[in-house]
Amino acid sequence: MSKNKKNSAALHIATPFIMLLLCVGILAAALVKPADKIKMLLNVAFMDSFKADSDETGLVIRPNEIVTDYEGETSSEGKVKQPKFGEQFAVLSTKALATDVPVYYGSGAELLEHGACMSSDSSVPGKGGNAVVSAHVDTFFADLDKLKVGDKVTISTNYGKFTYEVSELISFADNNTKYVKQTKDDRLTVYTCTKELLGNSNSRIGAVCKLTEKAFYVDEKEGE
Amino acid sequence: MKKLSRYLPSLIVSLLLVFFIILTAAASVFCINISAGRLSQIASNNGSADIVYSQLEKYWHERYSSTRVPAEVYTDALTKEFIAQHIDLEIRNGFAELRNIDRETNDYQNAELDKSISDFYKKYAEENSFKDDEALEKAITEAQKSARTVIQNNCDVFKFRTMSQHRILSKAAKVFNYRFFMIAAAAAGVLVLMMILLLIDHKEKSAVLYWCGCSALIAGILGTLPCLYLLFTNYFNGFSIKQPQVFKAYTVTMTTFTEAFMSVCIATGAAGIALLIVYAVVTSKDKSVAPTKLEK
Numbered sequence: 001m002s003k004n005k006k007n008s009a010a011l012h013i014a015t016p017f018i019m020l021l022l023c024v025g026i027l028a029a030a031l032v033k034p035a036d037k038i039k040m041l042l043n044v045a046f047m048d049s050f051k052a053d054s055d056e057t058g059l060v061i062r063p064n065e066i067v068t069d070y071e072g073e074t075s076s077e078g079k080v081k082q083p084k085f086g087e088q089f090a091v092l093s094t095k096a097l098a099t100d101v102p103v104y105y106g107s108g109a110e111l112l113e114h115g116a117c118m119s120s121d122s123s124v125p126g127k128g129g130n131a132v133v134s135a136h137v138d139t140f141f142a143d144l145d146k147l148k149v150g151d152k153v154t155i156s157t158n159y160g161k162f163t164y165e166v167s168e169l170i171s172f173a174d175n176n177t178k179y180v181k182q183t184k185d186d187r188l189t190v191y192t193c194t195k196e197l198l199g200n201s202n203s204r205i206g207a208v209c210k211l212t213e214k215a216f217y218v219d220e221k222e223g224e
Numbered sequence: 225m226k227k228l229s230r231y232l233p234s235l236i237v238s239l240l241l242v243f244f245i246i247l248t249a250a251a252s253v254f255c256i257n258i259s260a261g262r263l264s265q266i267a268s269n270n271g272s273a274d275i276v277y278s279q280l281e282k283y284w285h286e287r288y289s290s291t292r293v294p295a296e297v298y299t300d301a302l303t304k305e306f307i308a309q310h311i312d313l314e315i316r317n318g319f320a321e322l323r324n325i326d327r328e329t330n331d332y333q334n335a336e337l338d339k340s341i342s343d344f345y346k347k348y349a350e351e352n353s354f355k356d357d358e359a360l361e362k363a364i365t366e367a368q369k370s371a372r373t374v375i376q377n378n379c380d381v382f383k384f385r386t387m388s389q390h391r392i393l394s395k396a397a398k399v400f401n402y403r404f405f406m407i408a409a410a411a412a413g414v415l416v417l418m419m420i421l422l423l424i425d426h427k428e429k430s431a432v433l434y435w436c437g438c439s440a441l442i443a444g445i446l447g448t449l450p451c452l453y454l455l456f457t458n459y460f461n462g463f464s465i466k467q468p469q470v471f472k473a474y475t476v477t478m479t480t481f482t483e484a485f486m487s488v489c490i491a492t493g494a495a496g497i498a499l500l501i502v503y504a505v506v507t508s509k510d511k512s513v514a515p516t517k518l519e520k
Contacts (some may be wrong), residue, residue, distance in 0.1 A: 011231075012434070015235070016442060018235070019235065019238060019239060019438055019439075020442050020445065020446075021241065022239055023239060023242050023243075023442055023446060024446075026243075027241070027446075029410060064385070065377065065389075066389075067389075068389050068390070069389065097388060099391075099392065100389075100390040100391065
């Protein structure tokens with residue numbers, strides 16, 4: 001009988017530990033799939049752990065309020081407001097990405113911690129040519145690989161709204177400049193690094209999007 | 225509890241009970257703390273109006289060299305009470321949008337501020353021999369409108385307007401409007417699982433105390449440990465928005481909610497330990513009064 005009592009006591013004591021291990025295992029298994037998305041959202045919200053300090057480099061990073069719900073008069077022709085380096089001048093939105101992405105003019109590690117970047121040697125929306133936007137794969141462009149041909153991508157600026165349609169999904173090496181060169185047609189090229197387990201990625205994925213609609217704001221002050 | 229036919233089903237149901245207890249605790253904390261009143265209280269207790277006032281002062285000081293308008297033109301006409309009222313109004317309007325009800329009008333009209341700007345512009349025009357004409361009136365109107373926009377951007381300490389523009393509020397509204405249903409569903413789940421445990425262990429009803437105690441204890445541990453990590457590592461200080469009033473509002477709110485959830489989890493864990501103690505006492509009493517066999 002005493003052996004039975006000992007076994008029963010051991011089971012009573014071991015059961016909470018077994019339950020704790022099983023619960024942790026279930027939580028870990030359940031979080032495997034959304035882990036990347038949760039990590040992306042946490043990186044976006046708590047990016048300051050990267051300790052980017054704009055005072056050290058002299059770069060002035062200027063976040064701006066960008067109007068995305070302009071309801072006034074628009075025109076297919078208009079004037080482009082050239083943004084300054086380090087200035088947020090647009091918001092990119094598409095169904096594939098969970099949230100709207102702020103777009104900064106310029107490039108560099110510091111700016112990429114604040115949002116997507118439109119390189120200063122690329123065109124800007126509305127000016128004609130190839131507008132090139134890139135962002136980190138573990139922050140704003142985590143779901144870029146979910147873009148499909150035919151998806152709509154919108155760039156909202158304070159001088160107009162530009163709608164593009166994905167025409168081609170692309171994949172290229174980081175030293176290949178084919179997709180970031182200037183073009184004669186109006187397009188938007190978005191790209192990010194491919195996800196790697198360790199170290200930096202040498203390849204890029206993204207999409208080329210053709211311009212389908214230009215809507216310059218007729219009263220520019222409405223967009224400010 | 226000795227038979228495997230009762231042990232394994234009880235274990236499985238108890239595991240489910242752990243998650244339902246955590247859900248109920250999280251849903252309760254969420255419902256109690258996510259309200260316009262609570263956020264207004266947090267903003268008020270942490271001096272948000274003072275921070276906004278000093279940020280506005282700094283903003284207009286920095287722009288003096290390009291605008292030639294001294295900061296005092298604006299700040300002497302603004303009061304902290306005006307700022308505090310509009311911080312509360314922005315919070316109420318954010319929640320109005322979450323609830324899909326009409327927002328209160330918030331146009332930041334301030335007669336004293338408008339007069340201060342108008343007087344300064346007219347005095348400047350007079351001193352510099354500018355005509356008091358339509359162009360001057362337009363410049364005054366633009367300056368007043370711009371001042372209101374700057375104050376509005378700074379008073380929105382929880383950035384509800386920005387969230388609304390980026391479609392985040394409309395997505396959050398879908399969860400927010402079902403929050404009481406979430407609590408009810410989670411609590412109902414807890415009760416149903418306890419009933420199931422009672423059915424499984426109908427021959428040894430005291431075992432239900434043991435299983436519920438284990439579930440409550442594990443739920444308490446699983447909820448408390450992440451909260452301790454977040455609080456002890458000052459995780460929320462890594463928040464990326466650097467406007468002081470927004471940073472303060474969000475970090476204090478997140479810390480408050482984390483502390484509230486942790487308190488509920490600690491209480492749940494303590495309840496679990498209490499149930500286990502009661503089970504130990506009950507089973508030891510049962511064993512001490514076990515009937516002795518009568519020999520013929």
